[in-house]
Amino acid sequence: GAVVSQHPSWVICKSGTSVKIECRSLDFQATTMFWYRQFPKQSLMLMATSNEGSKATYEQGVEKDKFLINHASLTLSTLTVTSAHPEDSSFYICSAEGGETQYFGPGTRLLVL
Amino acid sequence: GQQVMQIPQYQHVQEGEDFTTYCNSSTTLSNIQWYKQRPGGHPVFLIQLVKSGEVKKQKRLTFQFGEAKKNSSLHITATQTTDVGTYFCAGPGAGSYQLTFGKGTKLSVIP
Numbered sequence: 001g002a003v004v005s006q007h008p009s010w011v012i013c014k015s016g017t018s019v020k021i022e023c024r025s026l027d028f029q030a031t032t033m034f035w036y037r038q039f040p041k042q043s044l045m046l047m048a049t050s051n052e053g054s055k056a057t058y059e060q061g062v063e064k065d066k067f068l069i070n071h072a073s074l075t076l077s078t079l080t081v082t083s084a085h086p087e088d089s090s091f092y093i094c095s096a097e098g099g100e101t102q103y104f105g106p107g108t109r110l111l112v113l
Numbered sequence: 114g115q116q117v118m119q120i121p122q123y124q125h126v127q128e129g130e131d132f133t134t135y136c137n138s139s140t141t142l143s144n145i146q147w148y149k150q151r152p153g154g155h156p157v158f159l160i161q162l163v164k165s166g167e168v169k170k171q172k173r174l175t176f177q178f179g180e181a182k183k184n185s186s187l188h189i190t191a192t193q194t195t196d197v198g199t200y201f202c203a204g205p206g207a208g209s210y211q212l213t214f215g216k217g218t219k220l221s222v223i224p
Contacts, residue, residue, distance in 0.1 A: 034155045038212060043146055043158040044203075091211050095156070101199050102150055104214040 003027060004096045006105035013084055014113055021079045021108045023094035028103075029074035030096035035067075038091040038107075050077040084112040115140045115206045119215030127223050132189040134218035136202035145178050145185040146212065148201040156201055159187075192222045 003026040013019050023033055031052045036044040048069050049057040056069035068080040077096075081088050093107040116139040126132050136145065144163045148156035160169055162178035162185065169176045173196075175188045185204075189196055199219045203212040 041144070043161060044148070044156070044212070046155055049155065093212065101217055101219060102156055102201070103216075104201075104203075106213075107211050109211060 004094065004103045004105040006092075006094060006108050008108060009106060010109040010111070012111045012113065015085050016083055019081045019084055019110060021081070021092055021094075021110075023077045023079070023096065023105050025075045025096040025098065025103070028096075028098040030077075030098055031074060032097040033071060033077040034095045034097075034102070035069060035077070035079050036093045036095070038093060044093065047079075052077075081110065084110070086112045088112050115213045117202060117204060117213045117215040119202055119218055121218055122216065123219045123221070125221045125223060126192050128194060129191050132192050132196070132220055134187050134200050134202075134220075136185045136187075136204075136215050138183045138204055138206075138213075140206045141182050142204035142206065143182075145182075145202060145204045147176060147185075147187055148203065150199045150201065150217070152198060154198075156199075159200075189220075192220070194222050194224055196220060197222050 005024045007022045033050040035047045037047050038044050046059050047062045050069045050071040052071045058064045071077040089112045091109050094105045095102040118137045120135050146161045147159040150156040165182050166180045167178040173190045177186045199217040201217045203214040
């Protein structure tokens with residue numbers, strides 16, 4: 001079945017550094033991918049919609065210069081957290097649209113010290 | 114690792130019929146969340162259940178969390194065409210908050 005991978009699965013970084021998270025659809029092409037953020041004990045919060053070959057669409061309140069999204073191919077979208085701060089520590093999950101359903105990645109846990 | 118399974122994968126019902134999707138986890142869950150994705154949209158949060166045996170209702174939707182906190186169900190009474198979409202369950206394992214998603218149940222409602 002369709003599989004979506006994320007890399008890295010977890011990352012610890014120093015405050016002020018940038019972190020890139022990859023989301024790949026392994027056996028299908030995805031023109032649309034979604035990026036979510038999840039805080040402890042809370043539901044997913046949609047951050048942005050990533051469209052292959054065009055600019056991402058960000059949800060209200062999400063800083064596009066802070067969370068850079070690049071969807072360069074039909075199987076890869078990247079989320080870069082720029083100048084990360086401790087408040088950016090969270091669980092980031094992507095999903096890829098394959099056919100008429102979503103396939104979720106396993107998530108990336110980011111800890112900013 | 115933790116696995117979350119959902120059945121059925123697809124369900125076609127006549128408008129007015131009831132619908133149920135089931136979610137089973139390989140490990141005990143600290144909570145269970147349900148999401149609905151409309152065609153062309155992204156998954157939207159519906160509800161979270163936390164307590165063992167908890168039952169919550171949202172109009173025609175009834176959500177249950179099993180006594181062992183390893184399974185859950187979503188039941189829709191008298192489906193309408195607006196219920197069309199894919200329903201996902203997701204849950205973090207005990208001691209974690211990272212969600213593992215089921216593969217979803219796609220509901221089609223025939224008018």
